[in-house]
Amino acid sequence: xxxxITVEHLQxxxxxxxxxxxxxxxIKDFFRRKYTEIKALKDINFTVREGEIVGYIGPNGAxxxxxxxxxxxxxxxxxxxxxxxGFTPWKRKGDFLKRITLIMGQKNQLWWDLPAMDSxxxxxxxxxxPDDIFKKQISTLxxxxxxxxxxNYPVRYLSMGERMKMEIVGALIHDPDIIFxxxxxxxxxxxxxTAIREFLSTYNKEFQKTVILTSHYMKDIEELSNxxxxxxxxxxxxxxxxxxxxxxxxxxxxxxxxxxTSKGFVKKSYKVNKEEIPNFLRKLLSDNSSIVEIKHKKxxxxxxxxxxxxxxxxxxxx
Numbered sequence: 001x002x003x004x005i006t007v008e009h010l011q012x013x014x015x016x017x018x019x020x021x022x023x024x025x026x027i028k029d030f031f032r033r034k035y036t037e038i039k040a041l042k043d044i045n046f047t048v049r050e051g052e053i054v055g056y057i058g059p060n061g062a063x064x065x066x067x068x069x070x071x072x073x074x075x076x077x078x079x080x081x082x083x084x085x086g087f088t089p090w091k092r093k094g095d096f097l098k099r100i101t102l103i104m105g106q107k108n109q110l111w112w113d114l115p116a117m118d119s120x121x122x123x124x125x126x127x128x129x130p131d132d133i134f135k136k137q138i139s140t141l142x143x144x145x146x147x148x149x150x151x152n153y154p155v156r157y158l159s160m161g162e163r164m165k166m167e168i169v170g171a172l173i174h175d176p177d178i179i180f181x182x183x184x185x186x187x188x189x190x191x192x193x194t195a196i197r198e199f200l201s202t203y204n205k206e207f208q209k210t211v212i213l214t215s216h217y218m219k220d221i222e223e224l225s226n227x228x229x230x231x232x233x234x235x236x237x238x239x240x241x242x243x244x245x246x247x248x249x250x251x252x253x254x255x256x257x258x259x260x261t262s263k264g265f266v267k268k269s270y271k272v273n274k275e276e277i278p279n280f281l282r283k284l285l286s287d288n289s290s291i292v293e294i295k296h297k298k299x300x301x302x303x304x305x306x307x308x309x310x311x312x313x314x315x316x317x318x
Contacts, residue, residue, distance in 0.1 A: 001049040001050040001051055001052070002049065002050050003047045003048070003049055003050075004048060004049065004050045004084065004085055004177070004178060004210055005046075005047060005048035005071065005083070005084050005085075005178070005210070005212075006047050006081070006082070006083040006084075007044055007045060007046050007047070007067075007071075007080070007081070007082050008045055008080055008081040008082075009043055009044070009045060009079065009080040009081065010041050010043070010044035010045070010067070010070065010077055010079070010080035010081070010082060011039070011041050011042060011043065011044075011077060011078045011079035011080050012039075012040045012041040012063070012066050012070065012075065012077050012078050012234075013037050013038065013039050013040070013078040014037070014038040014040055015036070015037060015038075016036050016037075016038055039234050040063045040066045040234050041063045041066055041067065041070075041077070041078075041234045042233075042234040042235050043080075043235065044063075044067065044080070044231075044234075044235075044236055045236070046229055046236065046239055048210060048212065049210075050177075050208065050210055051204070051208040051209070051210060052210055052211070052227065053200075053204055053210075053211040053213060053224050053225040053226075053227075054211070054212050054213065054225055054227050054228070054229060055213055055214075055215070055220075055221035055224070055225040055227065055228040055229070055242075056068075056212055056213065056214045056228075056229050056231065057214065057215070057218070057221060057228055057229070057230055057231070057305060058230055058231040058232050058309075059232065059309045062231045062232050062233065062234070063231050063233075063234045064182070064214040064231060065104075065182055065214065067231070068102060068180045068182050068212065068214065069102075070082060070089065070090070071084055071089055071180060071212070072089060072100055072101075072102040072180050073089035073090050073091070073092045073096065073097070073100075074102070075090070076090045077090070084096070084100065084178065085099055085100070085177060085178065097127075098127055098128075098174055098176070099176055099177045099178065100176050100177070100178045100179075100180065101171040101172060101174070101176040101178075101179055101180065102171075102180040102182070103167060103168060103171045103179065103180070103181050103182065103184055104182040104183065105164065105182060105183035105184045105185065105186040105187070106182075106183060106186060108155075108163070108167065109167060109170055109171070110155045110163070110166055110167060110170055111155065112154075112155050112156050113154055113155070113156060114154060114155065115151060115152045115153060115154055115155070116150065116151045116152075116153075116155055116158075116166040116169070116170065117151040117152060119155075119170055120138060120151070120169065120170055120173055123170055123173045123174070124173060127173065127174035129173060129174050129175075133175070134173065137172070137173055137174075137175055138169070138173065141168070141169045141172055141173075142169065144199055144202060144203065145165045145168065145169065145195070145199050146195075147162070147165045147166065147169065150162050150165065150166060151166070151169075159192075160187055160188055160189075160192065161188050161189060161191070161192025161195065161196075164184065164185075164188060164192065164196060165195070165196075165199075168184070168196070168199070172203075176209070177209060177210060178209070178210045178211075178212075179209055179210070179211045179212075180211075180212050181200075181211060181212070181213045181214065181215075182214050183214060183215055183216065184196055184200075184213070184215070184220075185197070185215060185217055185220055186215075186216070186217075193217065193219075193220070197219075197220060197223050197224060200213075200224055201223070201224055204224075211224070213225065218300065218301040218302035218305055219302070221242070221301060222242060222300065222301050225242070226241055226242060227239075227240065227241060227242070228240070228241075228242055228245060228301075230245070230305075230308065232308075232309070232312065232313065233312075237308075237313055242301055243298075245301075245304060246298060246299055246300075246301070246304050249304050249307060249308060250299050250303075250304060250307070251273055251274060251275075252271050252272060252273050252274060252299070253271075253272060253274050253277065253296065253297065253298050253299065254269055254270065254271055254272070254296075254297040254298070254299070255269070255270045255272050255277065255280065255281070255284075255294065255295070255296060255297075256268070256269045256270075256294070256295040256296075256297055257269075257270070257284065257291060257293070257294050257295075258291070258292045258293040258294075259288065259290045259291060259292065260290045260291075260292045261290060265292060269297075277296070281294070
């Protein structure tokens with residue numbers, strides 16, 4: 001697969017005005033303003049290949065959304081090199097914009113008081129989508145999302161999950177090659193989250209679209225991607241497979257045991273150092289005759305992410 005996104009030494013610095021309380025300070029600041037530099041991105045480097053789904057994770061304020069906005073051409077960087085599909089994103093050329101899309105779970109692109117179909121027709125004209133391709137794309141997306149009945153209702157009357165389905169349809173009408181997703185399942189119930197994840201997985205497999213996904217729901221990342229880029233304080237601290245991140249970060253795993261007791265089946269979970277698991281199991285089996293089932297379970301990405309964020313970086317667990 002070809003590389004479709006290249007990021008080298010990307011930097012983004014924001015200037016924030018310093019302000020003190022009091023009338024005297026306000027007048028003084030008006031004539032002599034002082035600014036503090038906020039380094040949102042310090043030196044970011046990565047590549048993404050065609051058809052990949054990459055999870056881009058980290059705490060609030062780490063620089064995830066800033067990165068996506070630069071890659072999609074909304075923001076200018078302060079330094080570095082970015083190439084997306086052969087284009088410099090912030091030049092915002094029409095041919096580039098027709099090949100990417102940005103879906104933000106906390107922002108709406110559809111007209112609130114109109115049926116979603118009215119917005120779709122507007123997007124069709126903006127992206128110059130031919131009638132036959134528009135009809136085919138709309139039909140495909142609505143079928144995959146099981147959302148055909150929603151297009152004729154004003155958006156304001158739809159649930160959050162239904163609105164997100166319509167947002168996704170609107171964002172994919174022009175059949176973009178790269179999809180940037182910023183918290184697409186935020187605020188959704190479990191069923192809606194599952195529906196969105198299943199759609200994205202199927203859409204990626206069938207059409208080989210490239211996806212960069214940010215989410216605070218680690219289940220989104222685990223189910224959709226094998227690769228994660230972990231960013232903290234504007235710097236990438238890990239880029240690779242999820243399994244390797246878990247192994248690198250934690251020295252323990254879980255052993256879940258079901259016992260047959262006088263009170264019925266009882267389940268217990270033990271946190272065991274990975275190197276000690278064979279000895280632990282031998283001792284457990286020799287000391288207990290009431291064991292019905294033993295399951296070996298690795299920590300999930302959410303647990304790993306929580307530990308990394310709490311320790312402000314990747315540190316080997318003792």
